[in-house]
Amino acid sequence: MKIVLDIGGSIVASPAPNVPYIKGLAELLIELQREGHRVMVVVGGGRLARDYVATARELGASEDYCDEVGIGATRMNAMLLIAALGEHAVKALRKNTLGAAKAKKILVMGGTKPRQTTDAVSAQLAWRTHADLLVVATNVDGVYDSDPKTHPKAKRLPRVTPRQLVKLVSTKEYRAGSTAVVDPLAARIIERNRIRTVVLDGRRLENIRAAVSGGEHGGTVVG
C-alpha cells in the first residue's frame, strides 16, 4: 500500500520533542517499508509552532509571515524524525516533493507554503501520489461531533462521510496555529478526491499499524 501519514506535531513534539515516541515511530515506519508498503510522512508543528506563531503575531507579523514561522516549526519537527530514520529517510523539506515521493525511501516533510496546514499538505500529497490511504494521527481518538476538549459530552463518530467531515470542521478558522482535528482545506481535498482516510489517536503506535493492516484502530473512518 501507498500510505501518507499526517502526524500531529502535538504528539511528536509537544510540549517538547518526545524522543522515545520518535524512535518508536521511526521503527514502525521502517518496518512498514520493509513489508513492502510505501510510506510518506508529513509532520505537524505542535507546541513549537503555536508558541512561535503567537510570538510573531504579538510582534506584529502578517498572517502569511506567521504561516512561514509555523512552517519552520513543522520542518524542525520533521528533521527530528529524519534524524531517527537515518539512511531510511528522504528529506523533502524544500522543493520537488513529488520527485522525492518517487524515491524508494521514506519521504518526510513538513509544511510547504503559507495558507496550507500540514493536514492540507498531507491530503494533497495523498491525492497527487494516488495513495491508498491517508492516516491522520493526532492526539484524540477520532472525529467527534464537536470538540471534545470544550464539549465534555461530545461523541466520537466511528465513521463519517467526507461531506460530514467538511461540515464538522467548516467553522474552524484558517489562522496559523489554530487547532482542528482535520483542517477545513484538507477536509475539502479529501472530499473532492475521495481519499480513503482514517483519523486516529497516533499516541499509540499500534493504532497506526492497525490502520495499515486493516485491524481495529479505534479511530474514525472517513468514507
Ligand SMILES: Nc1ncnc2c1ncn2[C@@H]1O[C@H](COP(=O)(O)OP(=O)(O)OP(=O)(O)O)[C@@H](O)[C@H]1O
Ligand atoms: N470535531 C472534533 N473532533 C475531534 N477533535 C477535535 C474536533 N474539533 C476540534 N478538535 C480538537 O483537535 C485537536 C487535535 O488537533 P491539533 O491541531 O491540536 O493537533 P495535531 O493536528 O495532532 O497537531 P499539530 O496541528 O500541531 O500538528 C484535539 O485535541 C481536539 O481538541
Ligand SMILES: [Mg+2]
Ligand atoms: Mg493540527
